[in-house]
Amino acid sequence: MELAAVTFAQSLAQQVVSGIASGAVYASLALxxxxxxxxMDVANFAQGEMAMFATFVAYTLITQFHLSFYAAFALTxxxxxxxxxxxxxxxxxxxxxxxxxxxxxxxxxxxxxxNGLAGLIWxxxxxxxxxxxxxxxxxxxxxxxxxxxxxxxxxxxxVLSLVFALFRFTKLGLAMRAAALYPESSRLLxxxxxRMLALGWGLSASVGAVSGMMIAPIVYLDPNMMQSVLLFAFxxxxxxxxxxxxxxxxxxxxxxxxxxxxxTYIPGGQNLRTPFALLVIVAVLLFRPAGxxxxxxxxxx
Amino acid sequence: MALLELRxxxxxxxxxxxxxxxxxxxxxxxxxxxxxxxxxxxxTTLRAISGAVKTAGRITFDGxxxxxxxxxxxxxxxxxxxxxxxxxxxxxxxxxxxRMGAYIRSDxxxxxxxxxRVMGYFPWIKDxxxxxxxxxxxxxxxxxxxxxxxxxxxxxxxxxxxxxxLAPIVVREIFRIVEAINQEQNLTVFIVEQNASLALQxxxxxxxxxVGRIVLEGPSEQLARDESVRKSYLGY
Numbered sequence: 001m002e003l004a005a006v007t008f009a010q011s012l013a014q015q016v017v018s019g020i021a022s023g024a025v026y027a028s029l030a031l032x033x034x035x036x037x038x039x040m041d042v043a044n045f046a047q048g049e050m051a052m053f054a055t056f057v058a059y060t061l062i063t064q065f066h067l068s069f070y071a072a073f074a075l076t077x078x079x080x081x082x083x084x085x086x087x088x089x090x091x092x093x094x095x096x097x098x099x100x101x102x103x104x105x106x107x108x109x110x111x112x113x114x115n116g117l118a119g120l121i122w123x124x125x126x127x128x129x130x131x132x133x134x135x136x137x138x139x140x141x142x143x144x145x146x147x148x149x150x151x152x153x154x155x156x157x158x159v160l161s162l163v164f165a166l167f168r169f170t171k172l173g174l175a176m177r178a179a180a181l182y183p184e185s186s187r188l189l190x191x192x193x194x195r196m197l198a199l200g201w202g203l204s205a206s207v208g209a210v211s212g213m214m215i216a217p218i219v220y221l222d223p224n225m226m227q228s229v230l231l232f233a234f235x236x237x238x239x240x241x242x243x244x245x246x247x248x249x250x251x252x253x254x255x256x257x258x259x260x261x262x263x264t265y266i267p268g269g270q271n272l273r274t275p276f277a278l279l280v281i282v283a284v285l286l287f288r289p290a291g292x293x294x295x296x297x298x299x300x301x
Numbered sequence: 302m303a304l305l306e307l308r309x310x311x312x313x314x315x316x317x318x319x320x321x322x323x324x325x326x327x328x329x330x331x332x333x334x335x336x337x338x339x340x341x342x343x344x345t346t347l348r349a350i351s352g353a354v355k356t357a358g359r360i361t362f363d364g365x366x367x368x369x370x371x372x373x374x375x376x377x378x379x380x381x382x383x384x385x386x387x388x389x390x391x392x393x394x395x396x397x398x399x400r401m402g403a404y405i406r407s408d409x410x411x412x413x414x415x416x417x418r419v420m421g422y423f424p425w426i427k428d429x430x431x432x433x434x435x436x437x438x439x440x441x442x443x444x445x446x447x448x449x450x451x452x453x454x455x456x457x458x459x460x461x462x463x464x465x466x467l468a469p470i471v472v473r474e475i476f477r478i479v480e481a482i483n484q485e486q487n488l489t490v491f492i493v494e495q496n497a498s499l500a501l502q503x504x505x506x507x508x509x510x511x512v513g514r515i516v517l518e519g520p521s522e523q524l525a526r527d528e529s530v531r532k533s534y535l536g537y
Contacts, residue, residue: 185388190376190405
């Protein structure tokens with residue numbers, strides 16, 4: 001009896017840690033979604049594909065240019081930033097001021113373009129993407145923890161802290177927040193809001209790229225690899241409050257842990273993960289539309 | 302030469318014309334008031350200056366043609382605009398609001414000096430720096446909006462109806478501070494108001510607008526004595 005109980009506790013702890021690790025990936029992509037949503041009230045459906053494309057860039061840097069993982073990682077973050085910036089300038093800017101529906105359709109178009117482009121360049125054969133972390137486990141108080149899981153959590157923590165520090169402590173971050181929340185007032189203060197939007201796209205592309213490079217060693221690399229991740233990230237963002245960066249992170253971790261538990265403890269649960277994520281979205285929208293950290297703002301009409 | 306000059310300025314929102322050829326000027330160091338009822342085009346006039354509405358005619362500031370410049374570029378030339386509704390960055394703290402006021406400046410020491418100066422005019426700010434601006438009262442938000450515009454160290458301050466929705470005692474306090482800033486910092490102020498009696502007390506010159514046109518202009522004392530102004534805007 002006692003043995004069984006301990007085993008259950010250990011398995012639970014292991015599942016929670018690995019859930020937090022996948023949750024960290026969802027959190028990054030959810031944060032990327034939230035950054036753009038706050039700036040333009042549009043969910044960027046191409047966010048996952050942008051992350052996938054960036055991960056392929058990292059793959060090429062590693063396999064063709066023989067960079068180390070970390071060098072490729074850093075370079076990819078920079079390239080993703082430039083890519084996100086350019087995408088905003090070329091694809092979004094012409095539609096500045098258009099209706100939300102128009103912009104949603106533009107991001108859906110972007111989704112197909114990037115997905116097709118990746119297929120054209122790298123093909124649809126699954127590739128292994130070697131991560132920097134060992135796939136072994138370490139034992140900690142009778143619990144086996146995957147080194148890869150811990151590494152993913154650590155890298156994500158560092159990246160998210162940097163993003164939050166940017167927003168909290170720098171003038172640029174402050175201006176980006178102001179421009180996203182109060183574009184008209186910000187322009188009267190001299191903020192070039194259009195440029196801030198492009199920087200926001202760059203930043204969110206970088207954050208998304210991190211999620212791609214963290215998940216790729218776990219799921220294999222292919223042009224469709226981010227699609228379920230994007231769904232989970234949407235669940236995370238909605239759960240946390242689609243306008244709250246902190247909510248995106250907390251939501252990501254919660255969704256990650258929930259899905260890990262569903263996948264482990266419900267018979268046939270592996271196949272229930274996607275419906276479960278949708279259930280989370282629907283339940284939150286029904287019962288708490290602003291999410292955990294969002295607030296419903298009264299609008300004057 | 303006038304610091305700000307509008308010549309035959311027209312502006313429209315879509316098919317609806319809001320300004321039908323407005324001409325006005327503001328001399329350096331003066332306070333000029335723009336009076337008129339709701340919907341007369343006062344706010345639109347300020348928005349035309351800041352480039353927030355599409356404009357025909359000619360607007361010059363400090364000798365430069367700024368007609369249809371973008372708002373962010375107009376601000377960078379030294380025009381601080383306190384917009385209708387105060388433009389409070391409500392989710393940001395009071396101190397972040399002030400930092401955003403100085404966003405375009407890179408002279409750290411000058412910004413620091415101006416922060417002290419602004420807190421001299423609005424001493425309550427010091428204790429509430431870390432509060433979220435949404436928690437301020439209407440009067441405090443109006444003062445914060447003015448303080449934020451001052452952080453730009455502007456050459457010209459555009460004030461859009463600072464009295465709106467505020468208690469008379471708060472309004473008088475705000476006007477007293479605006480007058481003090483004008484005298485002590487030699488800051489030029491172009492103020493839009495429905496509260497004509499107060500505006501005429503602080504302004505040297507004033508304009509009266511009706512449906513998109515200037516219908517009266519002159520020194521404040523003269524307008525205050527004008528019978529039509531008294532009847533329509535002063536209420537006696």
